[in-house]
Amino acid sequence: MRHMNPIGRRQFLRGIAGGSALAMLAACAVPATSEPAETGEAPAMEPATISFWHIWGGVRDEQLKTVLDDFGAVHPEIIVEPLLLPNPGYADKIVTALAGDAPDLTMIYTVEFAPAAAQGALQSVDDRLAADDVSGDAWYPGIWDMTQWEGTPYGVPFVGNFLQLFYWNMDDYAAAGLDPEAGALVWDDLRHVMSELSTFDDDGNIDHLGFVPGGWGEWMMGTYRNGHDWYGDATPDGIAIDHPLSQEALEFVVDLYARGGGWDSVGAALEGWGNQQLGNPMIAGVASSIRSGIFTVNVINNQNPDLPYKLGKYPHGPNGEHLDLIQACWNMVIPTNAQNPDAAWTLAKYLSHGEGHLKFMVEIQGRPAMIRDYNMAPHDAKAREVNPYWDDALEVLNGKQVSLPVSDKLGAAQNILREAFERVMLEVDSVGDALSWAQGEVEAIFA
């Protein structure tokens, strides 16, 4: 018998590695039978299949499917495979996909949009829009800005009405001596509401809040509704966190919390209501007013249709020059490594500024479209049926819009502002010191 050496570890591992490499090579090889047979006949046109990732869960998933069915009837040459993104977990899924095996078309939030556009993971849609003779003017300006990276559009807005609306309980406001039709118009009205309508139990715990303040976001909202833009042109010179109007807004929010029982009490009340699954405190009857998006109209219609409420603009500061802030937007984007970008663009057009957008947003959901014209007659008839405050919402959309900068540095900057706010609320810093500190830090981030 021929003598054979035992297999060593190295030999074995080398064999495994070699085998794996060969298997990978084999998998990557072009199949030998991919050539079509020559029959002399023109090959039949295969429909293009595209993957479309979206965030419309619950009842809206079904609603979207009806719109996609309509699209399929108009474009039989395109088969759409929709995928509902997980929430939470949306960001992890989309980020890893963009870095590797991407869908043809996906919705993406501003937070992920900015770095993805900055790092070349998304296709510019500038030429496509030009070829279709579509101008950015068709969209609301602040929402259109949310599609831009360094002056070039890398997507089209799908849903971006992150304009914050002010909802109030008309009966409560009347009880507090305010005009129930007008609500709170200026900060002093809101201060009054907080003092008059907040009630406490024997232990000092909050039973009812006049207004539900939203943490550091209230400061941001207040700053813009006081006519000041923190980020200006998003350069170190354009950043003004420590501006007097910003300081005024922060002091207003501190006062608002104090009238509601203080930072700890308000936080405990909101957390407790959250634990009790009360959802929106105003709809649940434990608060008299709240800042929220347009979809809250649908929630009220479903959960508490008898609620005597109204909506309008968030109260503005004493400066009077108020801005309407667009914080973020869900864009539709075509990833750089999409397999069928042309077919994906056909769907993007349909859903973002075509018939699909009108149907899905205005007619089915009763929420304003991103395209200005779709919110006007004759398109708005169905929306007016489900949304009694259609004109009030449009008034906000038609205001003086300003958007937060689309920047991969924004998240870090916002973390600083959140921390500055906490320093003030936890009485670690004075308002002035916190703002000076935040100014330096945010400047450094954008430098």
Add this chain to the structure above:
Amino acid sequence: MSVSTLSLSVWWARLGQARRRTFLGYLFLSPWLVGLLAFTLFPILAVFGLGFMEYGIFGRPTWIGLQNYRDILTNDRLFLTTLGNTLYFVALSVPLSTVIGFLLAVALNTRLIGQTLFRTAFYVPSIVPQVAAVLLFVWLFHPQIGLINFALDLLGLEGPNWLGRPQWAKPAIVIMGLWGVGGGMIIYLAGLQSIPQHLYEAAEIDGATEMRRFLMITIPLMTPTLFYNLIIGIIGSFQVFVTAYVATQGGPLNSTLFYVLYLYRYGFEEFRLGYASALAWILFLLVLALTVVVFRSSSSWVYYESGGER
């Protein structure tokens, strides 16, 4: 039978029994080996390489040498804060979970009514999904309607705003961590039950009290188990993440911004994977250094019964 199958059979027959056994051994090991290489070793090495690069996940990484490490050590205002928070957690969590887990195991190793029920009751929390447990604790720690402050109130003490104040948030996270102490307890219990009974009997005949038997037999013979749990506890505590991510998101005022949560923010919120990789390697080196120190110290306090080596 095809030619290839035939040649494979001939090759197999010629291997000889010893080599066939070796081959089969490696074959059975290969799933684990491939897993180790692909999902552990390769990521570790990749993260090491990415630490020297600017890499934002979507684009191509670019080499920047030691810049990430320089920035972390000289420019990062929260690096020391997160490290301090994490060391605080390790310093409190590891001794507490070790002592409590060990004492529970000792108590449940004695004959008592409902022993199995107690063992199960203490162990079950450690297999409850962590997120669910943390959400439960957020409720328990509620300053006004939480059971913990309710209990303190019965004792005449005013409970704090646990998760809302920087000075109380870290201790609250440590307490949440103790929820899983049953996992360590089970290992201690197994260790206790492997101590030979004849040692206790001999000591009893010699007149040793129960406390003396505990100190002179139980503790020394449990040191290998304690050592194992200590190492695992240190490594795990440095990686504290879920509790802070779910309960406080690092607040208030960064008081629960632990190292891995900070690393996660850089990697998956700011998409600076190169920087996050450098942070990961610094943590790895710190944990490695501490583990080596504990290993070195073990020769003076861990007693291995076999051969009587110390």
